[in-house]
Amino acid sequence: MxxxxxxxxxxxxxxxxxxxxxxxxxxxxxxxxxxxxxxxxxxxxxxxxxxxxxxxxxxxxxxxxxxxxxxxxxxxxxxxxxxxxxxxxxxEHFHHHLVCVECGSVKEIEDDLLGDVEKIVESQWEFKVKDHRLTFHGICNKCQNRENE
Amino acid sequence: MxxxxxxxxxxxxxxxxxxxxxxxxxxxxxxxxxxxxxxxxxxxxxxxxxxxxxxxxxxxxxxxxxxxxxxxxxxxxxxxxxxxxxxxxxxEHFHHHLVCVECGSVKEIEDDLLGDVEKIVESQWEFKVKDHRLTFHGICNKCQNRENE
DNA sequence: TATAAAACACAAATTAATATCATTACAATT
DNA sequence: AATTGTAATGATATTAATTTGTGTTTTATA
The missing domain is CATH 1.10.10.10 (Winged helix-like DNA-binding domain superfamily/Winged helix DNA-binding domain)
Structure with missing residues (x-):
């Protein structure tokens, strides 16, 4: 701290x-x-x-x-x-978020999942990537289980 | 139309x-x-x-x-x-955006680049993905060329 | 055409964020 | 120690985007 x-x-x-x-x-x-x-x-x-x-x-x-x-x-x-x-x-990068559309909870992902995707963007669109922000909307772990009950 | x-x-x-x-x-x-x-x-x-x-x-x-x-x-x-x-x-999905931090232009990408990434998210975090939004910040084609002049 | 629901225009309210400005803190200088 | 200049602060006003009332008009349909 x-x-x-x-x-x-x-x-x-x-x-x-x-x-x-x-x-x-x-x-x-x-x-x-x-x-x-x-x-x-x-x-x-x-x-x-x-x-x-x-x-x-x-x-x-x-x-x-x-x-x-x-x-x-x-x-x-x-x-x-x-x-x-x-x-x-x-x-180095912004981290990603998983936003649950049921309960509104937000989980963070630290892993850099976009290495390959960035390469594609850089080559195919000639765009020099500095940063990215990625958010998934969906249903979290807990809400999935709740629905199955 | x-x-x-x-x-x-x-x-x-x-x-x-x-x-x-x-x-x-x-x-x-x-x-x-x-x-x-x-x-x-x-x-x-x-x-x-x-x-x-x-x-x-x-x-x-x-x-x-x-x-x-x-x-x-x-x-x-x-x-x-x-x-x-x-x-x-x-x-089915939101499309992606390339936002240029120099000139502010916004380009759209239709391709679904995140198929693999979604699979990882679904399996590793048990998160059922419904949609995603992805934005890259960086320098576009034109601004790269302008800088090199 | 009668009727009720839906959608409307306009005004007013709400809300997040920023700008303004007088005051204060603080570091450097004399 | 006193002075000065710069940056930071707090209170408040203002802006800008969006949302919410209100009474009116339109529309679908019986």
Whole structure:
């Protein structure tokens, strides 16, 4: 935990940004809810619990900054709000998501499944791939079992 | 063209919706701009050219309806607006997009590149895939050439 | 043609996100 | 230590996209 904060601090410093208390509080919330795909509003409320004086705009600005630095990925499942995911350490790419259309749960996949597909895209369409985002919509493990009962 | 409108009409009727003049005008705009990834506002302005009395809310409701019926796909490239793409005839899946980070152009790919990947997801995570959305971010053909000059 | 349901236009409300701006924190410099 | 300049902050207003009322009109069908 402290370790990862240290790293993010260095990443900020390398671009001459500072890890202010507000930014640190925001990062801590992200670290404590890594699996949760929180919206900016969610994050704001959680940060506020420990640092009640923080403003919503600051949270937005922090998330925007972290997004530029590729510390977090800003994702959009089409429900009107942006969500923010910490990028896993060392991960070069955006991770993928499995969104269950029954229960709404979101599972993450770290594996890079698209190596071959990217090669096809690069050769066939002469498109230099920098990043990708892939989401599957379907029915999760649990909901499948529930239906079979 | 008329053919495809006929089909959409039947699809609406099958769920006991009507293809009203306003809805038809909206569908025509979509058909005439199939490659363009229009926003609701864009579509509204185009429909208005031929049917000036239409309301924006009607366009939104129409797009929402078409989206439910899987006639169009509602997509979001993270720029704050939803865009609406006609689903290709017979296409079971969402098509993919190549978004150029230089010039903002968007190219579509019809090919189903994810057959193998879906199999992996289904077996390894026991997730029944219904649909997917895949977007690549990178540098398009034209911008690559421009940079090399 | 009568009738009820559906769809409509327009206005108003909601919501996420951004912009503005006065204030504050902080580091570098004198 | 005082000064100065820059960046960050918080409160609030504003914007922009979308959704939701409301009363009216259209449409299908009996």
């Amino acid at each position: 402290e370790n990862r904060i240290e790293k993010i601090k260095k990443q900020l410093h390398s671009q001459s940004y500072k890890l202010t208390p507000q930014r640190e509080a925001t990062v801590r919330v992200l670290l404590e809810h890594e699996e949760d795909h929180l919206s900016a509003e969610d994050i704001y409320l959680l940060v506020k619990e420990k640092s009640p004086e923080i403003g919503l705009a600051t949270v937005y600005r922090t998330l925007e900054l972290l997004s530029e630095l590729k510390v977090v990925d800003k994702i959009n499942f089409g429900d009107g709000v942006s969500r923010y995911d910490l990028r896993k350490e060392g991960a | 008329e053919n495809r409108i006929e089909k959409i009409k039947k699809q609406l009727h099958s769920q006991s919706y009507k293809l009203t003049p306003q809805r038809e005008a909206t569908v025509r705009v979509l058909l005439e701009h199939e490659e363009d990834h229009l926003s609701a506002e864009d579509i509204y302005l185009l429909v208005k050219e031929k049917s000036p009395e239409i309301g924006l809310a009607t366009v939104y409701r129409t797009l929402e309806l078409l989206s439910e019926l899987k006639v169009v796909d509602k997509i979001n490239f993270g720029d704050g607006v939803s865009r609406y793409d006609l689903r290709k005839e017979g296409a």
